[in-house]
Amino acid sequence: MLEDKNRISILDTTLRDGELAPGVQMTLVQKIKLAQFLEAAGVDIIEVGYPGQFDRDLEAIRQVSWHLKQAVVCGLAGAKEAEIIKVVKALEPAKNARIHLYTNVRLTPKQNRAQVLETIATSIAIARQYCNDIQWSAFDATRSQRSFLHRAIETAIAGGATTINIPDSLGLATPAEFSHLIRTITTEVKNIDRAVLSVHCHDDRGMAVENSIAGIDVGVRQIECSVRGLGARKGNADLERVAIAILNRWGDRIAVNPAAIETAANFVDGILFKTRQST
């Protein structure tokens, strides 16, 4: 997707991971409006939901897809064919679509490594029949065994994943640990130059923004974040803080406009205020 190898894409997940924050539930109309604000702010990819887990997300992805003109609309699925097909159907009206798949790479001693690699390859092959823009996430990467993580990433890229996302799913890493993890991926995974490297950092220890930015020096070219840092447990990296940090340090390497992000953030503040008043 990226022409310029140095450009940093922003994926906003307020409408997917953000909705996992306690007490956050937007109406369909609010979701469409927020997606339009994010598109106007220059956000590259807008992740809208996980229809395999939440039925209502299918319609949210579909409606947002109808209303966006330029941003890539993204839907999450696990490895099961039924989940992938739900995302495919939801994304039908999208001008630019991405299927986001994930696999847990922190294996238990009983799990068969070859079988997990096979699952990764099969799920990507299914998704590739419908879409060329495939993101694969190595769920719980920071707690995985490194040699297996590297093989899983290599398998995903060989199968056709165009973006590889490395999450700190429980928000446990420090910036030094996280940047070491990313650097090792860039040196150990043979085909890594065929994919865009992305990060998705949770904020359980208050490090999500720092960890995301630390990745850029070692090859990260997509950062996942959310408005006001909304997300599961303590949330994700805050979109506005990430954008400002990148703009201050790397100038024009991102397309987002912080003033326009502020408009989106104020819109979300209004929704949160009303929700908290009524509960």
Ligand SMILES: CC(C)C(=O)C(=O)O
């Ligand atoms: C699916 C992935 C990106 C995720 O949400 C996480 O690891 O927290």
